[in-house]
Amino acid sequence: MEPRPRRSYGAEIDVQIERIDRYWSKRDLTTAERYERLDELREHLERAAAEGRSPEEVLGPDPVAFAAEWDAARRPYSWAGAVMIFLGTLLLSVGAYALILRVVPWGEGDRVPGDSLVVGVAVGVAFGVFGAAQDAFRAYRHRFSRRSARVGAVLGGLLLLLGLGLVWTLLRGTGISVPWPAAVVLIVLGAALTALHVRWSNRARARRRGVTS
Template sequence: MTMDQVIDRCRSEWMFSDVTEEEVEDMVAELRDHLQDAVLVGRTPQSVVGGDVTAFAADWAAARRTHVRHGAGRRLAGHAYAGSVALLVAGHLIGWTGRVEIVPASLAAVALFASVMTFTPYWRALLHWPLWRWTALSFAGSAVLLALYLVGGRPVLLGVPLWGTFAFLLPGLGLAALSAARRNRVSGSARP
């Protein structure tokens, strides 16, 4: 196995585990340094990582992993807000109407979206999932869609007018503007 293959396999393992992106990059740089040093003295990459590269990467990830995930409730609320905004805006645009009806299926869809986005490593693990996990996800997704269809469009829990959607959207736009201003201020102060 070449040095690049070892690094790629370790990176994939680390991305699938609960290691932050910054830590993954640090670990890759450190591993690359160790492997280059080994090659310079005539050793193979396997002499550094051992016979089982996946086990080596998993052990290193377990040592570096953040043990407590802080902010899950905050991320869940943010994802629920984003899903609600998307649902309302899409309802207005697709139905080309000034009023969107919120039904139980809408709430279930937002809850599903928020939980999947919060509690799965969706953006990093997507391509690394084994077939059984894709099969389970497909089956569960189909079951949820069938249940939402069977629940139907009644009863209407709430009717949201167009101005209500804009009012609901304003706090999110304000927070995004404040966050962007804070990032610009921090990055501006970090420059010499």
């Protein structure tokens, strides 16, 4: 391969590093972790520049997409976590709603109306889908334009609403009987699942930050 003419990429490197830093400063990276990565990246870009390679050749045309991909790579999406948060929210919602219906004047005793179950499912799905969509968008940000991501988000939201509307229509008029001890068990189970999910997430975050081994 012929040696490539060397030119100074100093200003270009500064711009790229600044854009990446701006993106990472909004993520949950610690300052130390962020600076460590930026230092490593700057050294890499400077050594590449000394060999005649531009920052674009190293990072690609969109440095923010590179930053997003690297950020997303350190926390692979956890389906187990999504299922836990969905089930936890669902059990908590149904249990709490069953208890509320016992005390409010318009309640129907032990009976939890079917359409109100949809609300619990909606909250659970919304948490699960939102988390999944957020992580997927971060990981594949470089493959979508801002506009197509917005269109995708709106279409996804509409589909979700449509699905929930359908389930609501089907469950309307039905209901399940949830005696108060069962409601308490549901709340405890839901809270335990949610707490377990939060604990796992915190431990994973601490590991990523090097707080634990």
